[in-house]
Amino acid sequence: MEFRFTEEQQMIRDTARAFLEDVSTPAAVRQAMATEAGYDPALWQRICQDLCFQAIHVPEQYGGMGLGYVELCAVLEQMGRVLLCSPFFSTVCLGVSSLLVAGNDQQKQQYLPAIVDGSLTATLAWTGPQAARLGGQWDCNAVTATWQPGADGFELNGELRYVIDGHTADLLIIAARQPGSSGDQGISLFAVPASTAGIRRQWLPTMDQTRRQAALQLERVMVPASALLGEAGQGGPALGKLIDLAKVALAAEQMGAAQKTLDMSVAYMQERVQFGRPIASFQALKHKAADMQLKCEVARSAVYYAACVAQEAIDPEGDAQLAAELPEAAAMAKGYCSDTLFFNAGSAIQLHGGVGFTWEYDVHLYFKRAKASELYLGNGDAQRELIAGLLLD
Amino acid sequence: MKLTFSAADEAFREEIAGWLRDNLTGEFAQLRFRGGPGDEHMFPSERKRWEQHLAAGGWTCVGWPEQYGGRGASIEQQVIFFEEYARAGGPGRVGHIGEGLAGPTLIAFGSEEQKQRYLPGIRAGTELWCQGYSEPGAGSDLANVRTRAQQGTDGKWRINGQKVWTSLAHESDWCFVIARTDPDSQAHRGLGFFLVSMHQPGVTVRPIEQLTGTSEFNEVFFDDAVAADIVGEPGDGWKIAMGLLGFERGVSTLGQQMQFQNELDEIVRIAKANGAAQVPAIRQRIAEAHTGLRLMRYNAMRMLSGNEQGQPDSSALVYKLHWASWHRHLGALAMDVLGPEADIIDAAPYELTRLQSLFLFTRSDTLYGGTNQIQRNIIAERGLGMPKEAKGR
Numbered sequence: 001m002e003f004r005f006t007e008e009q010q011m012i013r014d015t016a017r018a019f020l021e022d023v024s025t026p027a028a029v030r031q032a033m034a035t036e037a038g039y040d041p042a043l044w045q046r047i048c049q050d051l052c053f054q055a056i057h058v059p060e061q062y063g064g065m066g067l068g069y070v071e072l073c074a075v076l077e078q079m080g081r082v083l084l085c086s087p088f089f090s091t092v093c094l095g096v097s098s099l100l101v102a103g104n105d106q107q108k109q110q111y112l113p114a115i116v117d118g119s120l121t122a123t124l125a126w127t128g129p130q131a132a133r134l135g136g137q138w139d140c141n142a143v144t145a146t147w148q149p150g151a152d153g154f155e156l157n158g159e160l161r162y163v164i165d166g167h168t169a170d171l172l173i174i175a176a177r178q179p180g181s182s183g184d185q186g187i188s189l190f191a192v193p194a195s196t197a198g199i200r201r202q203w204l205p206t207m208d209q210t211r212r213q214a215a216l217q218l219e220r221v222m223v224p225a226s227a228l229l230g231e232a233g234q235g236g237p238a239l240g241k242l243i244d245l246a247k248v249a250l251a252a253e254q255m256g257a258a259q260k261t262l263d264m265s266v267a268y269m270q271e272r273v274q275f276g277r278p279i280a281s282f283q284a285l286k287h288k289a290a291d292m293q294l295k296c297e298v299a300r301s302a303v304y305y306a307a308c309v310a311q312e313a314i315d316p317e318g319d320a321q322l323a324a325e326l327p328e329a330a331a332m333a334k335g336y337c338s339d340t341l342f343f344n345a346g347s348a349i350q351l352h353g354g355v356g357f358t359w360e361y362d363v364h365l366y367f368k369r370a371k372a373s374e375l376y377l378g379n380g381d382a383q384r385e386l387i388a389g390l391l392l393d
Numbered sequence: 394m395k396l397t398f399s400a401a402d403e404a405f406r407e408e409i410a411g412w413l414r415d416n417l418t419g420e421f422a423q424l425r426f427r428g429g430p431g432d433e434h435m436f437p438s439e440r441k442r443w444e445q446h447l448a449a450g451g452w453t454c455v456g457w458p459e460q461y462g463g464r465g466a467s468i469e470q471q472v473i474f475f476e477e478y479a480r481a482g483g484p485g486r487v488g489h490i491g492e493g494l495a496g497p498t499l500i501a502f503g504s505e506e507q508k509q510r511y512l513p514g515i516r517a518g519t520e521l522w523c524q525g526y527s528e529p530g531a532g533s534d535l536a537n538v539r540t541r542a543q544q545g546t547d548g549k550w551r552i553n554g555q556k557v558w559t560s561l562a563h564e565s566d567w568c569f570v571i572a573r574t575d576p577d578s579q580a581h582r583g584l585g586f587f588l589v590s591m592h593q594p595g596v597t598v599r600p601i602e603q604l605t606g607t608s609e610f611n612e613v614f615f616d617d618a619v620a621a622d623i624v625g626e627p628g629d630g631w632k633i634a635m636g637l638l639g640f641e642r643g644v645s646t647l648g649q650q651m652q653f654q655n656e657l658d659e660i661v662r663i664a665k666a667n668g669a670a671q672v673p674a675i676r677q678r679i680a681e682a683h684t685g686l687r688l689m690r691y692n693a694m695r696m697l698s699g700n701e702q703g704q705p706d707s708s709a710l711v712y713k714l715h716w717a718s719w720h721r722h723l724g725a726l727a728m729d730v731l732g733p734e735a736d737i738i739d740a741a742p743y744e745l746t747r748l749q750s751l752f753l754f755t756r757s758d759t760l761y762g763g764t765n766q767i768q769r770n771i772i773a774e775r776g777l778g779m780p781k782e783a784k785g786r
Contacts (some may be wrong), residue, residue, distance in 0.1 A: 001402075002395045009394070058699050070394050225646035233494040266777050269655060281780035293772050294711040301691035301708060308396050312677040322396065331685045384680035385673075389685055 013074040019051055021250040022205060025084035026362050032085035036203055037168050038212035041083045047382045048118030052094050056117045062112035073252035073307035076359035080256030083210045083365055087121045090165035093249035095122025098173040102189050102229035111171060124217045125163040125216055126175035126239060137242060138378045140184035140236050145218055147176040147188050153224040158216055166214030167203040170194055175239050184236025196221055208372035210279040210365060247334035247377050254337035254373055255299040261366045262349040264291045268352055288347055295340040329392055335383030338374040345370040412450055414479035431754030433531060437564050444488045444518035454516050462516035468697050487564060488617040489536045491515035491522035495569055502624050502633050525556040525570035533767050536581040542572035550620040552589055562598045562611040565591050571634050572710035574627035584630030587620040593728055597734045605753045606743040645692050653686055656751060659726050663687025669730045678726050680732030685719045699716050717758040724755035
């Protein structure tokens with residue numbers, strides 16, 4: 001048992017941190033968030049060409065680095081720290097993982113090298129408008145777009161919402177269900193170029209401006225049989241696994257962001273003087289900071305453990321016992337990190353005092369990311385209900 | 394990162410599990426799951442016999458170096474030992490203060506002669522130890538020790554003063570005591586670390602009746618009690634005592650978590666039986682407790698794996714605050730799951746059920762070994778570099 005980063009993993013993390021602090025400055029984030037695309041294409045190309053983060057968990061046979069989910073999470077933590085605006089989460093944590101989990105060799109050959117060389121972005125679209133029902137549902141029940149056999153393939157129809165980077169992604173992995181099916185039955189996954197006729201894409205402007213969401217309208221979208229990932233109607237379990245993997249990735253980002261809000265707050269409190277002393281010396285504020293630190297440490301343990309489990313789950317030859325822990329480990333990491341980031345970002349506003357309420361200081365960017373990422377894929381309450389189901393029902 | 398244990402470690406697990414299966418029988422069967430925190434007053438003489446039986450089997454002090462009678466077990470194997478011990482329901486160890494605190498302190502700071510004199514009795518379970526730190530005026534402010542040690546013309550140190558919150562004092566043969574060797578000194582300077590026999594006229598033990606109606610803690614009065622030994626030099630007491638606090642955050646925490654798991658399992662069992670498991674708010678709290686305990690385990694694994702420089706990981710500082718707060722919540726959850734039945738005790742005058750004891754005793758978890766407030770000071774000051782608390786004169 002060695003529950004710490006290897007030297008290679010440390011190097012990846014340190015490289016990511018140094019690079020991202022250099023390029024994803026507050027000024028760069030604010031510039032990117034003012035655009036409709038939501039990111040700087042030149043920076044995305046630098047990431048793809050110089051750092052190759054997008055290739056981390058792509059197997060070597062498809063041109064990737066052949067590393068694992070732990071390395072991926074080490075980088076995501078650093079991206080969360082600086083609120084990197086990029087199509088990384090959508091392309092890598094949703095797109096690449098979809099192809100790895102559900103695609104056949106031909107489909108992987110078709111798309112993964114293009115993602116690795118930086119010429120293709122991707123995302124996963126599975127939720128219809130009713131993802132907002134009951135305070136948020138993100139599992140197979142949220143799938144409402146439909147598929148049916150069409151000429152030489154399939155015909156897709158319906159509406160998808162809350163699609164990360166859906167308005168800019170080149171490749172859409174779409175989950176749809178057989179008309180009349182329910183739950184995780186009848187679900188199929190399709191890899192569809194965004195330029196396919198019948199797809200209408202619309203940017204949904206968001207309160208958290210550091211991450212883009214979009215809506216998709218599918219009207220008689222005809223796709224060839226080769227677009228189907230896996231067996232027709234059998235995609236439910238793969239989709240469930242993808243959602244769990246995405247939770248782990250998002251939790252890693254949240255943990256990095258939560259640590260950053262604490263670091264910002266401590267630095268500010270050391271400088272700010274009231275009553276003739278730095279406010280960092282007041283016990284009321286020290287204790288708030290200590291609570292934030294506790295949450296960060298526990299969140300870190302949750303993410304690293306879930307990342308190890310995710311690695312076993314995504315590797316076809318991974319340890320089956322650990323892989324089976326994925327639904328629980330992902331729910332624990334996502335739930336704990338969601339609550340942690342919201343607590344820490346909210347506390348950071350309080351610890352910064354009045355300036356924390358201004359547009360000028362960066363704290364609000366983290367606070368808004370906190371709420372948006374908490375609700376995406378289900379908040380702490382939703383994750384706990386999942387865990388309660390595993391324990392009690 | 395690696396989460397699995399080696400084949401050799403798994404063989405070790407099988408060895409200790411098998412030994413416990415074969416030996417927690419007969420006269421010792423009644424001790425299963427008894428004598429832990431909150432239940433420390435139960436079966437003292439039977440548990441002393443068990444301690445010696447455990448020692449005869451070679452299962453005390455497994456982490457000590459072989460030259461002092463230990464097994465020189467690796468961190469992993471110590472973790473496994475404590476896990477299996479708790480899983481099997483091994484009773485609360487009457488020898489744990491000697492094994493976990495006095496012994497390691499002597500190994501680190503004692504003379505060769507002192508090691509030869511005291512370690513074998515701890516290893517054999519024949520000499521039990523208690524800890525003389527806290528005083529009426531030295532609780533959170535531990536350095537404010539008033540107990541005095543004076544060296545007579547015969548060269549012997551004599552101890553005068555009062556210690557408090559001394560667990561197991563009435564069952565112990567020895568006490569390690571910090572006392573002021575320099576009467577003009579203040580705070581952490583001028584203290585000595587003494588080994589004092591409990592079997593002498595100058596030592597009086599008085600039980601403290603706790604809010605549980607039971608007495609695990611005691612007051613200990615020293616009236617010209619003769620110290621058998623001083624560890625290190627006069628003035629080294631604080632350094633040695635602080636070194637010992639490091640040992641307190643050791644591997645036994647994993648065993649403690651296994652006890653917590655046993656408690657949580659019992660609460661889940663009751664919730665399923667009485668229908669509380671269907672109440673949404675209770676489901677949330679049970680899932681939160683489950684998550685908290687799993688993450689506590691991952692945090693401990695990270696702490697024990699050490700950081701990248703081989704130092705105790707930063708997760709160590711938050712550990713006490715995390716488990717103590719978690720356990721206190723668990724006690725309240727147990728009562729809320731029971732509903733009105735929670736108020737009905739086993740028998741008059743004041744015989745509590747195990748869960749009532751848990752509920753009441755956990756109020757001390759956030760006090761002893763450094764209150765939650767002291768823990769937050771430590772996290773803020775040592776972990777986050779915030780200014781130290783101002784000290785009065």
